[in-house]
Amino acid sequence: MIRRTLLKVCASTAMAAAVGLTMTLGAHAADTVKIGAVAPKTGPLAGGAVVTQWPNVELWVKQVNARGGLKLKDGQKKIELIEYDDKTNPAEHIKAVQRLATQDKVDFIVAPFGTGFNIAAAPIYAKYGYPQIAVSAISDKIEELTQRYPNLFFTLGTTTSFAEGVRDILVKMKNDGKIGNKIAMVNVADAFGIELADAARPLFKEAGFEIVYDKSYPLGTPDLSPVMKGAKASNPDAFVAWSYPPDTFALAEQAIIENLDVKAYYSAVATCFPAFGGKFGSKINGVLGAGGVNVSSDKMQAYRAAHKEITGKDADYWASANTYVSLQILEQAIEGVGSLDKEAVTQYIKDNTFDTIMGDIKFENQFSNKFWTVGQWQDGVFHGVSSVNVDGALPVIAKGGWN
């Protein structure tokens, strides 16, 4: 009975969706540009995607449509957005891209969310010839990947450059006499955390640091107090965590509970989330994290204000801006070419410089070497303090307790 009812509900929903879809197709087929977007709305990565990825897609589409649409040779066309939830499952993602390409026949697709997804889905984007401007993807294999996939672009940096960013900040603090040379380092035991810890280990040692605590913990560990107690017992001058969102929050909470007395505290992903600042308030003043923005630039301020106004949410202090930049690049490339020719747009992205909220962006070998690596919470805002080729870094400060 229940299953039958459920089936009926499913079937009628599917039919309603199909009817809705064909109706929008019928009405607009000739006069819109169709853009697809596939990213998690459920599953482990959803919590990050709804902060960093989805609001920017919404913001960009609304802004472009508000000014009348994309300017093409045969007139201005509004964007019609088609969204799918990949459920944080690569197989679902690939199916959705296939559907976008063959059934919805979209003109362009917003790149996936997450390193693994950008790499796993690259072949399917390449197969259908869609330019894939990857944002939330950090890898040391960028050269190899861009050679294999001529339509794949990277914008957020390499694994090594992130580890180097942290090293540079710690070296600077050591030279300024703010910290000693003992580092406690922990990482989440999955590809992201292991790669970064492996990249950081030799870099820290070469720079004259001693790693006094070096442990990993499984993803989703419910209690990180043994980790923090262990780190504290090793008596470090600096604490570095290559962490993911839930544990980034949990580690900071434990550090406060244990009163981990370090002058430099770094945690990776989600330190830049407004929710991180919202949760801990002034206690996390001086906390370092992955990412950063130059909030004093006019363009960035205008972007952050629009993000808040249109989506109702604050942009994060890192990849939100990069995600928006990738959409600006796509927009300018489509208008530059003046048509929806995917190959020409891809070539245009390779050959031109783009005027974005992060300044001029140009790709070399499909890689934009311009990104923030380390940011720091200073007086309620997460400012960039270390970058590769971005202006506006603030001087780093020493953490003065957890109050």
Add this chain to the structure above:
Amino acid sequence: MDIFVSGLLLAGTYALIAMGLNLQYGVARIMNLANGEMIVLGALAAFWSFTAYQISPLVTLLVAVPLSFFGNWLIYKILLRPLVRRAKSQGQLEVDSILATFGISFALVGIMVSIHGAYFTYSFLANPIEILGTTVAQNRLVAFLIAVVIGACLFLWLRHTRSGTAVRAVAVNAESARLVGINVDRVSALTFALGGAIATAGGVLISTFITLDASIGVIFTMKALIIVIMGGVGDIRGAIIAALILGIVETAVATLVDPGLTLVAAYFIFLLVLLFRPQGLFGRRSV
């Protein structure tokens, strides 16, 4: 001492996760795969009322638990009772209830995503307190104390009251319970509702120290399943003892060996229990 105190607190968390499922599976015979979502729903309620109205999670608890009790009672009456009625055997009911609750879990995830898709994170009682020379978080301590109260109440109720005895009778054998005049249907519905309410209480408390999101429920369902199966289906003592073992062993391994090996240790113990006592620590051999 560090290990003992921290382990005990972690065990409290695990007990909160598993006690509800233990009742639902042990008495109402519903293998509830939406148990994790009930936990997350509690967390969402706590997060939402705290961030929007600055209401303490402890106050939310007083509202969310009765609501969840009623909601779960409705779920049982409307969605699950038809399955119970038509099931010809225990096995068939298990398969049907797994499918139905799996579907319910999807619906709940969808609803929660539409309410708040990002992380449920806020700070409540995130202050240190000294116990037996160990620094612990106040929010974990509060959750532990409430877990102890819930566990003790359940145990005393099941052991020493007439209605508790009826619940245990249904857990042992529903057919025979019916023969001695127990209203099995009513007992099952109330126990299922009580299990859901306990899961929600767990969610409210856990959200004060673990950052959850709308789709994390399945992780809790898995952990609850391990604890329930380890402890023995249908015995609340089993769930509590299993939670204690897991909490202390995981903390000991994380402190003494390596935090990376906590999951290995937990599954190793689970494996040992399955090998040498497949009915669980307090389970009865099936006849």
